[in-house]
Every structure is written in structure tokens, then in C-alpha cells.
Amino acid sequence: MPELWTDRELDQAIADQPAGPALSPAARAKAAAAMEAAFTAELTPSPRRTRLVAAAAVVAAVAGGLFAVQAIDGDAPAASADASLALAASNTLGTPDAPLAEGQYRYLARQAWDMSFATTATDKPLAVLIHSARETWVPADRAEEWLRRDTTHGWTWMVGDEALARAEGDNGLLGSLRRTSADQRGACGDFPDDNGELGGTPDDGKPCAERRGSWDSPAPAFLDALPRDPAALYSDLIAEADGVPATALYLATGVLASPDATPPLRAAVYEALTRLPGLETTDNAANLDGRVGTALGVAHSALRYEIIIDPGTGLLIGDRTVLLDPDADPYYAGLAEGTPIGFSSVTIAVAPDQGAVP
Incomplete structure (x- = not known):
């Protein structure tokens, strides 16, 4: 044995x-x-x-x-998805968010590794994972100035290498891989480089206090209007996702990752997700920061989208996308079935000052 x-x-x-x-x-x-x-x-x-x-x-x-x-x-x-979500719903109720004292900021950080793909002049595949980060400092009064810091840290080759790319050409892939960092400031989260009207759809041009946001970028008014009844909440969520379970799971992360979502609302989202068709649990997954959580995922086409929850706190700590069918698209050439092609980690904390990392 x-x-x-x-x-x-x-x-x-x-x-x-x-x-x-x-x-x-x-x-x-x-x-x-x-x-x-x-x-x-x-x-x-x-x-x-x-x-x-x-x-x-x-x-x-x-x-x-x-x-x-x-x-x-x-x-x-592996525990069932229902059992995993029930545990998360129960434990998030015991994990209140830290209040903001005067002069403090809500700190949101998303570390992401996303795949970028190209081919050489002889059609050999190239793929890299690009590591980027977006940090945002949100004041207690959302109408005041926010700070957003976008950083590209580097990349890792998944298919091919730099020598092949330089020898046979890379269709601009290497030219886009630069280590950069840029700060932007704007009241109510209106940053200069963002396209469109102030506030963005569906809040174009509205004053800060009147903005609602959406499932993937919710403002407090949007969160306050969501039903707390899990069945009604699921009905709203799946309708917004046009009936696609993987899209519904993705949209739910916008609420779960919001610093304005209360523990009762997060619990209601978890309970709503128990109704999601095809949801499965994978135990003992780790997100990019090394925090161990439970992964819950839904397959769609060639991919499986997963969220990762800390079972002890019920908090969302990241997500990932796993390749199920490498033959589904030339974009996945050279990758093995089961390869994670995208990861992110989510951190919400309180910063003592704008620009300070907790």
C-alpha cells in the first residue's frame, strides 16, 4: 500500500x-x-x-x-456546493466589516494573472500570464476624492518563450508587456482615463449620491435595493445573467467583493447560489495570495469559472478560470486540460490614509 x-x-x-x-x-x-x-x-x-x-x-x-x-x-x-455555501453564509454573518474612522479609507486590492495569446510568423502559439494589480482607496464620503493605482508587475510564459517570440515574431505580444504603475484621482470614482460619461452606464452623468451601479460594480444604492430573500435574489441574478449559470456566478462576485455589501447580504447571495444549476465544489484550493479557501465553479463551454471563499470567514478571497477543452479554440493551443488560465485575489481592508497599504 x-x-x-x-x-x-x-x-x-x-x-x-x-x-x-x-x-x-x-x-x-x-x-x-x-x-x-x-x-x-x-x-x-x-x-x-x-x-x-x-x-x-x-x-x-x-x-x-x-x-x-x-x-x-x-x-x-468534497462537500456539496450547498454545504459549502451554507457554511459560508453562516460564517459571513459573524464577520462584520471594520468601520471607517475619520480620515480612513476603504482599501480594495485585486491582484490578477490573466492570459494573453499570440502566434509567431509560422503560427506557433505563444501565451503569457500577465500579473497586474488594481488598488483603490475609497473615502467614507464617496463624493470625495478616490485614488486608484494600476500596476503591471510582470509576466510568466505559459506557451513558448521570449527567444521564440523574438526569432519568429510575436504579433506585438512582447511590445505590450511593460512594467508600469499609474495613479489616478477622481471624486466619486470618476477617473480621467475612464471612457464614457461620469458615473458610467447606467449612471451616466448622475450626481454621486444618486448612482446605483450594477451587479459587477455595485454602489450602495444598488446593494440596498437587492432582495434579501434568497429565492427572489436568485431570480434577479439569473435574469441579469440571461439564464447562463457561469455568468450568474461571475455577477455574484461583484456583490461579494464589494466593501459595501453587508454580512446579511453576502449570506443571502450564498443562499441564492445554492439554486445555481451545475455548481460544484472543489476542496482545498488556494488563491494567489496563498490564502486557502473552497472553490465553487460552473462549467460553460470550454471553461470552468470558480469563486474561492474562505470557509472560516465566509469572505470571497478570489476567483479563477480553468481550461476544460484545449481543442475548443486556437487561443488555447499548447495548454493542457485542467490548466488555470486566469486567477485573481481580492482584499478588502481599512487604510489609515490615502495611498497607504494596510
């Missing part, structure tokens, strides 16, 4: 893993395949509460060490 490790032994082994260099495409594909196998394999129950390392313990460095998958408990199968 394969050797069995206790939880403590395996946790220590995971903690001891070095970050390591960026993986080659072949190694990355192998790691992604192992990760997918760990998520989907049927594990033989053990009489002891242990983790079966040979069958399920995977510590995969995907995209240069950016994403870690922790071991799945050998005799603790």
Missing part, C-alpha cells in the same frame, strides 16, 4: 516547498494535469483520518509558482 502521512506531516511538507523557478511548458502541463487528477480522482477511504499522498497530495507550482493546490483529504470527499 502507498505510504500514508498524517495531516500534520503533510502540512509541514507543503510548508517546506520552495517557490522555485518558473516552470517549463512541459512541466507546467504535467503539474496542471496532476492538479486536475487530484481534484477528480476517486480516493479509496482509509480507516484512519489521513491523507493519501500517493493518490491525492499534489503541490503544483503552476505559472511560475503563482498557484498552489493543497492535498485533498483521503477520506473526506
